[in-house]
Amino acid sequence: MSRIIVLSPQEARRIAAGEVIERPSSALRELIDNAIDAQASHVTIHLKAGGIEGITIIDNGIGMDKEDLSLCIISHATSKIQRVEDLDHLSTLGFRGEALASLTSCAKVEIISKKDGHSAHRLLAHDGTIQSIQPTAHPIGTTIHIKELFYNIPVRKRFLKSIASEAKDSLQIIHEKALAHPHIAFTVTLDNKEKLNLPVTSLAQRATTLFAQQLGNNPLVVFSEQTVEHDGFSLQIIASPPHLYRNDKRYIHFYANGRRIIEYAPIQALLHAYDTVLPGGQYPSGFIFTQIRPDLVDFNIHPAKREAKFRNMPLIHRSIVETLQSKLVVHTPTTSMHHQY
Ligand code: ADP
Numbered sequence: 526m527s528r529i530i531v532l533s534p535q536e537a538r539r540i541a542a543g544e545v546i547e548r549p550s551s552a553l554r555e556l557i558d559n560a561i562d563a564q565a566s567h568v569t570i571h572l573k574a575g576g577i578e579g580i581t582i583i584d585n586g587i588g589m590d591k592e593d594l595s596l597c598i599i600s601h602a603t604s605k606i607q608r609v610e611d612l613d614h615l616s617t618l619g620f621r622g623e624a625l626a627s628l629t630s631c632a633k634v635e636i637i638s639k640k641d642g643h644s645a646h647r648l649l650a651h652d653g654t655i656q657s658i659q660p661t662a663h664p665i666g667t668t669i670h671i672k673e674l675f676y677n678i679p680v681r682k683r684f685l686k687s688i689a690s691e692a693k694d695s696l697q698i699i700h701e702k703a704l705a706h707p708h709i710a711f712t713v714t715l716d717n718k719e720k721l722n723l724p725v726t727s728l729a730q731r732a733t734t735l736f737a738q739q740l741g742n743n744p745l746v747v748f749s750e751q752t753v754e755h756d757g758f759s760l761q762i763i764a765s766p767p768h769l770y771r772n773d774k775r776y777i778h779f780y781a782n783g784r785r786i787i788e789y790a791p792i793q794a795l796l797h798a799y800d801t802v803l804p805g806g807q808y809p810s811g812f813i814f815t816q817i818r819p820d821l822v823d824f825n826i827h828p829a830k831r832e833a834k835f836r837n838m839p840l841i842h843r844s845i846v847e848t849l850q851s852k853l854v855v856h857t858p859t860t861s862m863h864h865q866y
């Protein structure tokens with residue numbers, strides 16, 4: 526009798542699901558990414574008990590026909606890439622085909638979707654398998670309900686934090702996604718109470734709405750000289766004027782191609798640019814957005830895509846310092862505070 530057994534596919538899927546879906550906010554992150562990838566212009570999110578009891582996400586994106594609906598919950602099933610080489614010109618947030626498969630292995634999932642020219646269908650699934658798929662009525666787009674998260678993974682369920690804490694994490698993910706995608710309207714309710722209602726707007730306006738306290742109503746808005754076509758990357762930075770400093774670095778965030786990445790170099794560059802206008806211990810808030818040519822970045826190194834590898838980080842670093850410093854010089858109190866952006 527061998528000591529080693531091969532886990533049943535169902536158990537293996539449950540275990541693998543834990544790598545992608547750690548808590549309600551990670552489910553939410555994947556679901557919002559999918560709505561963005563489906564080119565939605567409006568995303569509505571309802572959370573129950575911080576997402577522990579339920580997540581509903583409604584988008585007006587391209588939707589799925591019956592066949593896609595029956596495939597979308599299979600592991601490694603994706604419409605976004607066909608082979609590894611496609612990562613060199615990736616334009617979507619998703620590419621692994623793992624999120625819906627994982628969610629279906631650790632929660633009860635209902636997906637209702639309609640694609641233009643096709644009839645709407647409702648899929649019910651749990652434990653990695655489809656329970657039913659039936660015709661229904663739904664406008665073009667997709668509605669997904671996630672219920673009883675981790676009902677079949679007790680160890681994961683035990684490690685969930687308080688409702689308030691999970692709600693906070695979930696809202697933080699929504700803020701991150703909404704910030705990077707100002708061309709999408711977001712409506713969010715927490716236990717039936719409206720929490721956010723964001724119309725379509727510009728990046729600077731979305732940032733000042735979401736981070737009013739940190740940025741004030743007249744933040745620095747700077748663009749790099751570099752362009753994706755010429756230099757492989759472009760930058761837009763929205764940062765606090767020096768008088769709105771903080772004593773922590775909590776609100777210095779870096780985004781690459783629409784996703785927040787945990788990477789110190791750009792944060793260090795932003796801090797460096799403020800060296801001349803802020804004394805030690807006083808820190809700005811700032812949001813750095815870069816668009817990078819897909820072949821210069823690898824997002825395929827972290828399950829939650831929180832980290833990435835950049836081939837041109839030294840150039841990005843230098844550009845952050847230079848573009849910000851030129852703006853900060855004119856922003857210091859000795860010159861006009863009403864400088865036009
Ligand atoms: P990935 O996003 O990596 O492709 P997912 O498991 O998140 O993998 O989704 C699987 C597939 O299901 C996607 O490739 C897409 O074709 C489809 N899909 C998922 N969510 C939506 C949605 N909101 N609207 C339209 N299609 C979707």
Ligand code: MG
Pocket residue numbers: 555558559618619620622624625
């Ligand atoms: Mg996805």
